[in-house]
Amino acid sequence: xxxxxxxxxxxxxxxxxxxxxxxxxxxxxxxxxxxxxxxxxxxxxxxxxxxxxxxxxxxxxxxxxxxxxxxxxxxxxxxxxxxxxxxxxxxxxxxxxxxxxxxxxxxxxxxxxxxxxxxxxxxxxxxxxxxxxxxxxxxxxxxxxxxxxxxxxxxxxxxxxxxxxxxxxxxxxxxxxxxxxxxxxxxxxxxxxxxxxxxxxxxxxxxxxxxxxxxxxxxxxxxxxxxxxxxxxxxxxxxxxxxxxxxxxxxxxxxxxxxxxxxxxxxxxxxxxxxxxxxxxxxxxxxxxxxxxxxxxxxxxxxxxxxxxxxxxxxxxxxxxxxxxxxxxxxxxxxxxxxxxxxxxxxxxxxxxxxxxxxxxxxxxxxxxxxxxxxxxxxxxxxxxxxxxxxxxxxxxxxxxxxxx
Amino acid sequence: xxxxxxxxxxxxxxxxxxxxxxxxxxxxxxxxxxxxxxxxxxxxxxxxxxxxxxxxxxxxxxxxxxxxxxxxxxxxxxxxxxxxxxxxxxxxxxxxxxxxxxxxxxxxxxxxxxxxxxxxxxxxxxxxxxxxxxxxxxxxxxxxxxxxxxxxxxxxxxxxxxxxxxxxxxxxxxxxxxxxxxxxxxxx
Numbered sequence: 001x002x003x004x005x006x007x008x009x010x011x012x013x014x015x016x017x018x019x020x021x022x023x024x025x026x027x028x029x030x031x032x033x034x035x036x037x038x039x040x041x042x043x044x045x046x047x048x049x050x051x052x053x054x055x056x057x058x059x060x061x062x063x064x065x066x067x068x069x070x071x072x073x074x075x076x077x078x079x080x081x082x083x084x085x086x087x088x089x090x091x092x093x094x095x096x097x098x099x100x101x102x103x104x105x106x107x108x109x110x111x112x113x114x115x116x117x118x119x120x121x122x123x124x125x126x127x128x129x130x131x132x133x134x135x136x137x138x139x140x141x142x143x144x145x146x147x148x149x150x151x152x153x154x155x156x157x158x159x160x161x162x163x164x165x166x167x168x169x170x171x172x173x174x175x176x177x178x179x180x181x182x183x184x185x186x187x188x189x190x191x192x193x194x195x196x197x198x199x200x201x202x203x204x205x206x207x208x209x210x211x212x213x214x215x216x217x218x219x220x221x222x223x224x225x226x227x228x229x230x231x232x233x234x235x236x237x238x239x240x241x242x243x244x245x246x247x248x249x250x251x252x253x254x255x256x257x258x259x260x261x262x263x264x265x266x267x268x269x270x271x272x273x274x275x276x277x278x279x280x281x282x283x284x285x286x287x288x289x290x291x292x293x294x295x296x297x298x299x300x301x302x303x304x305x306x307x308x309x310x311x312x313x314x315x316x317x318x319x320x321x322x323x324x325x326x327x328x329x330x331x332x333x334x335x336x337x338x339x340x341x342x343x344x345x346x347x348x349x350x351x352x353x354x355x356x357x358x359x360x361x362x363x364x365x366x367x368x369x370x371x372x373x374x375x376x377x378x379x380x381x382x383x384x385x386x387x388x389x390x391x392x393x394x395x396x397x398x399x400x401x402x403x404x405x
Numbered sequence: 406x407x408x409x410x411x412x413x414x415x416x417x418x419x420x421x422x423x424x425x426x427x428x429x430x431x432x433x434x435x436x437x438x439x440x441x442x443x444x445x446x447x448x449x450x451x452x453x454x455x456x457x458x459x460x461x462x463x464x465x466x467x468x469x470x471x472x473x474x475x476x477x478x479x480x481x482x483x484x485x486x487x488x489x490x491x492x493x494x495x496x497x498x499x500x501x502x503x504x505x506x507x508x509x510x511x512x513x514x515x516x517x518x519x520x521x522x523x524x525x526x527x528x529x530x531x532x533x534x535x536x537x538x539x540x541x542x543x544x545x546x547x548x549x550x551x552x553x554x555x556x557x558x559x560x561x562x563x564x565x566x567x568x569x570x571x572x573x574x575x576x577x578x579x580x581x582x583x584x585x586x587x588x589x590x591x592x593x
Contacts, residue, residue, distance in 0.1 A: 011419045012519070021425065063433045069444035081424060088420045092413055118412040133476075149457045160465050163472040170479035177486030181494055197455055234588070240447055245431040249424070317535050320564035323468070327562045331475070331553075339546065345493045346539050396453055 023053035065244035075145035080249035083138025115384025143238035165218035171334030188270035262303035493530035
């Protein structure tokens with residue numbers, strides 16, 4: 001019984017934090033976008049616009065939910081629900097604090113509090129990928145059930161993109177599996193924390209970190225990878241026909257995914273709750289567990305801010321560049337990275353070798369991607385960024401000119 | 406194990422409740438004024454022509470096929486990586502006895518405390534196992550990369566393709582300014 005109460009306590013905290021976090025992230029993003037574009041942003045509702053998320057929530061509740069007559073109703077409702085549900089489910093294995101168990105008494109009951117919903121799952125990362133892959137159903141079902149051409153095209157693009165980037169995402173974790181000997185997220189973090197600041201996986205696996213971050217952004221359908229809903233071409237993409245709360249669910253899924261991505265990046269590559277001096281493995285002062293939670297969340301918040309900056313700084317990819325990046329750059333790079341880690345570990349070379357070797361890999365890919373001035377294609381077959389698709393002559397003359405950027 | 410499943414189930418139920426609550430509350434408070442225009446397909450004010458269930462481009466199908474191959478490959482990598490990583494830790498002669506016993510128990514799926522130093526995996530045999538894993542993956546990678554190179558050469562990874570299959574095989578022809586072939590656009 002006590003176990004059940006402490007479990008539901010953790011579950012409620014996690015769900016509440018995600019939902020609250022999502023609504024305030026939208027506010028943060030709007031303020032940040034305004035700052036970058038030299039605007040003011042929402043600042044009327046409450047002090048500095050802090051009540052804006054609440055107002056938005058109320059608006060979404062009382063808006064009419066238009067369900068067009070031509071949709072497949074069951075799948076139409078199932079789409080957004082799956083999108084949020086699968087993303088949320090991944091949080092079951094994500095630790096949001098140190099592996100300590102905190103014991104306290106609440107209303108006469110002795111409760112064990114852990115900073116994770118399902119502790120010590122050895123297949124942690126595989127579980128996240130498995131559940132994450134299901135999220136593509138939310139997009140496909142939503143787009144297909146809408147019975148709208150924009151939605152259909154958006155969902156096709158989104159699913160092609162999501163499944164392409166799933167592969168480099170998985171590849172980037174294999175190196176960590178070799179280094180740690182486990183895919184349990186708690187052990188992955190502990191392994192880094194035991195070695196201190198220079199033991200963070202980022203130092204051994206910078207390429208994997210980059211691949212993971214890029215692929216995870218693409219999975220989340222965030223700009224610069226939001227081809228599925230690019231407003232100029234497809235109106236809203238797969239959620240064109242959605243309104244009111246179901247529309248909000250898709251956005252909830254996106255922001256939940258952003259939080260998940262930043263938490264995972266922090267946990268896998270930046271030492272999780274470990275921070276020099278204040279949050280080490282053996283720091284046992286009063287409240288050290290809370291400090292560790294704070295460290296983890298602050299690191300994750302930095303990653304979220306980075307994601308938002310990327311969104312408002314970079315232009316959107318073109319679809320052929322998007323697919324080329326996944327298949328011709330990230331997958332070979334991820335494979336090379338795995339081979340590199342494997343070789344270094346097998347011949348028992350010192351770990352610091354991996355850092356220069358990783359930089360070497362990036363340099364090789366960079367050189368191979370430089371477009372040839374004659375064909376405008378790099379050795380990897382990626383089109384140069386400043387030419388249109390028509391540069392290889394598949395569109396009629398006139399359309400194939402260089403466009404000024 | 407039951408405990409873990411119960412945790413996951415409780416979380417799934419909690420998520421469903423948290424998600425259906427707003428949908429239900431919204432259903433109770435929001436207005437509902439359906440109309441013929443609202444029920445029509447949104448196409449920026451134009452009347453929609455034909456069904457949306459159109460034939461889509463074959464390239465999406467190819468991507469899905471490739472995905473299955475490579476995703477299965479990645480799934481094979483995960484257990485391999487864990488075991489190879491543990492083996493390589495065991496192959497280190499500087500490993501302390503306690504960690505050696507713990508890692509051996511982990512690798513052999515024995516309950517904790519069931520092995521002693523005698524029966525745990527020695528550095529020499531771990532290195533042998535490591536060689537096996539190394540060779541295994543080298544062969545696996547070799548076969549896989551051969552297929553990948555074939556796909557690349559065949560042009561299955563190119564998103565922009567012309568209707569003439571010959572052109573896709575010779576990248577130098579990409580330099581030709583404006584041949585008469587037509588692009589396979591997204592067929593709507």
